[in-house]
Amino acid sequence: MFDVTTLRKDFPILDRQVHGRPLVYLDSAATSQTPQQVLDAVDRFYTHYCANVHRGVHALAEEATAAYEHARGRVAAFTGGDPRGVVFTKNATEAFNLVAYSWAMERLGPGDVLLVTQMEHHANLVPWQLVQRHAGFDIASVPVTDEGLLDLDVFDEIVGSGRVKLFAVTAMSNVVGTINPVAELAQRVHAANDEAVVVVDGAQSVPHMPTDVHALGADFLCASGHKMLGPTGVGMLIARPELLERMPPFLGGGEMIADVTVQRSTFNEVPYKFEAGTPVIGEAIGLAAAIEYLDDLGMDNVRAHEEQLISACIDALTGIDGVTVHGPQDAARRGAAVSFAIEGLHPHDIGTIMDREGLAVRAGHHCAKPLVRSLGAVATTRASFYLYNTPDDIAALVRGIDATKEFFGVRNVR
Amino acid sequence: MTEDLYHDIILDHYRTPRNRAAELDGSHVHVHHNNPLCGDELDLRLRVDNGSIPTIDAVAYDGEGCSISMASASAMTEAVAGRDLADAEDLAQNFRAMMHGEPVEREDDLLDGIAFSGVAKFPVRVKCALLGWMALRDAISTFRDGQDSSRVVHEEPTL
Numbered sequence: 396m397f398d399v400t401t402l403r404k405d406f407p408i409l410d411r412q413v414h415g416r417p418l419v420y421l422d423s424a425a426t427s428q429t430p431q432q433v434l435d436a437v438d439r440f441y442t443h444y445c446a447n448v449h450r451g452v453h454a455l456a457e458e459a460t461a462a463y464e465h466a467r468g469r470v471a472a473f474t475g476g477d478p479r480g481v482v483f484t485k486n487a488t489e490a491f492n493l494v495a496y497s498w499a500m501e502r503l504g505p506g507d508v509l510l511v512t513q514m515e516h517h518a519n520l521v522p523w524q525l526v527q528r529h530a531g532f533d534i535a536s537v538p539v540t541d542e543g544l545l546d547l548d549v550f551d552e553i554v555g556s557g558r559v560k561l562f563a564v565t566a567m568s569n570v571v572g573t574i575n576p577v578a579e580l581a582q583r584v585h586a587a588n589d590e591a592v593v594v595v596d597g598a599q600s601v602p603h604m605p606t607d608v609h610a611l612g613a614d615f616l617c618a619s620g621h622k623m624l625g626p627t628g629v630g631m632l633i634a635r636p637e638l639l640e641r642m643p644p645f646l647g648g649g650e651m652i653a654d655v656t657v658q659r660s661t662f663n664e665v666p667y668k669f670e671a672g673t674p675v676i677g678e679a680i681g682l683a684a685a686i687e688y689l690d691d692l693g694m695d696n697v698r699a700h701e702e703q704l705i706s707a708c709i710d711a712l713t714g715i716d717g718v719t720v721h722g723p724q725d726a727a728r729r730g731a732a733v734s735f736a737i738e739g740l741h742p743h744d745i746g747t748i749m750d751r752e753g754l755a756v757r758a759g760h761h762c763a764k765p766l767v768r769s770l771g772a773v774a775t776t777r778a779s780f781y782l783y784n785t786p787d788d789i790a791a792l793v794r795g796i797d798a799t800k801e802f803f804g805v806r807n808v809r
Numbered sequence: 810m811t812e813d814l815y816h817d818i819i820l821d822h823y824r825t826p827r828n829r830a831a832e833l834d835g836s837h838v839h840v841h842h843n844n845p846l847c848g849d850e851l852d853l854r855l856r857v858d859n860g861s862i863p864t865i866d867a868v869a870y871d872g873e874g875c876s877i878s879m880a881s882a883s884a885m886t887e888a889v890a891g892r893d894l895a896d897a898e899d900l901a902q903n904f905r906a907m908m909h910g911e912p913v914e915r916e917d918d919l920l921d922g923i924a925f926s927g928v929a930k931f932p933v934r935v936k937c938a939l940l941g942w943m944a945l946r947d948a949i950s951t952f953r954d955g956q957d958s959s960r961v962v963h964e965e966p967t968l
């Protein structure tokens with residue numbers, strides 16, 4: 396196991412004060428903080444070998460190309476994928492859109508079902524809705540139970556129809572933390588229809604637990620660099636290369652072509668076919684440094700550390716009068732995004748008072764309105780943890796909740 | 810800074826709401842406003858004394874939302890009760906100006922509403938403070954149109 400006190404020194408921002416209080420950062424599910432090692436890697440690119448990639452024959456261009464392709468290899472190794480299947484995008488959202496336009500739009504039509512779940516982030520809902528208007532398939536959804544788990548009976552019923560051609564599911568909920576049994580679900584989807592593909596939203600799972608695309612049964616996996624210690628502006632699609640080969644390009648321009656005449660073009664091989672224009676070079680290099688940082692700690696250790704925090708957090712919160720924790724209560728079944736409600740208080744008020752105490756929590760619908768609605772809420776307050784959080788942060792959260800209740804004069808109910 | 814947002818008067822209205830009720834005897838118009846982005850829901854009912862100068866005879870609000878939206882609706886009901894419709898609309902205009910950081914002519918008439926001036930410094934919360942006043946304007950125009958109810962969804966801050 397790693398030592399959190401030592402590791403925190405790698406994150407300059409954690410020394411910051413907010414409104415005169417030490418920052419307690421509990422919003423890593425939205426964006427994680429960046430260690431010095433990542434900042435240095437990006438800095439080194441811009442100060443030593445800043446150049447475009449895959450063009451030019453000069454030394455800088457060669458070094459930049461090598462570093463960029465090294466980053467691709469790191470992403471592949473980190474997720475168990477093939478480098479030829481790794482496409483750099485600007486975020487997870489763009490990766491979903493790529494699959495929507497280059498796969499769903501081409502391969503799905505009337506009579507086919509695209510299955511999502513009620514737990515999905517808008518990034519894993521809206522792109523499908525946009526292409527549905529052109530492709531005319533049906534969208535079905537797996538409901539969420541009161542415990543924040545997928546309703547597997549309904550899942551089996553829909554999949555049993557044999558019509559599901561694409562199943563899009565999150566590996567870990569960004570609102571209630573649920574870890575879904577993706578491997579098992581993917582197996583059932585593939586068994587029911589051998590043409591079906593499974594798209595996994597790894598935006599929350601990839602940063603927080605070990606990932607293996609093959610074990611997950613994912614044909615496509617999407618993730619974002621900024622949630623896993625990397626810079627903003629870089630996301631990843633990890634796909635089976637043979638699927639990418641059969642897909643038309645998503646965006647057109649330089650880099651992605653083999654030959655171009657004024658009338659028509661032939662396309663570059665994968666994954667370059669999907670990286671139109673100058674790619675996210677500095678960002679991908681920063682992401683590679685982030686992955687190196689995570690690999691050095693060991694993803695099993697990251698997960699173990701978070702499981703302890705989650706368990707302590709749920710114990711602490713459920714012990715407070717009037718506080719309810721949404722989603723699974725068992726740390727083993729969930730990730731580090733913990734949404735809660737305080738009876739009689741609105742999340743925006745909670746978030747504002749917490750902010751004055753130096754606590755960065757999130758209040759709102761977390762871009763997952765269907766899920767939040769299913770909780771009977773319009774918004775939740777969410778605290779989310781990462782490898783740099785400590786039990787002290789949980790104590791601060793508890794103090795923040797007490798202060799909020801006190802401030803609004805919510806006396807202990809019942 | 811927090812004190813600017815959560816002025817004592819605001820907290821007082823939040824903890825001890827005025828004119829908060831799910832029904833209003835003899836109500837002439839009922840409007841339901843909601844803000845799906847933060848989930849605030851507000852019902853406002855007016856009873857109008859329809860004499861030569863139509864006047865707000867009684868007003869009640871009910872709803873669910875953050876402290877700012879609920880307290881502002883509460884303070885609004887006190888400020889407009891007994892005013893004629895045109896006068897109440899003018900007061901709503903004053904409140905809107907205040908929320909946009911503009912000078913206010915009828916400070917005194919806003920009664921406790923003046924306590925919300927600090928909210929102008931928190932742009933994301935301005936729409937919360939405006940919700941009750943927007944509902945009031947809508948209720949008045951709905952009444953004038955001869956209707957008895959309306960439903961409005963606010964996606965973006967308006968008024």
Ligand SMILES: Cc1ncc(COP(=O)(O)O)c(C=O)c1O
Nearest residue numbers: 486487488516518569598599619
């Ligand atoms: C589960 C999940 N999916 C997708 C996304 C979208 O990520 P991005 O905004 O980086 O594209 C997020 C981020 O909020 C998320 O939590």
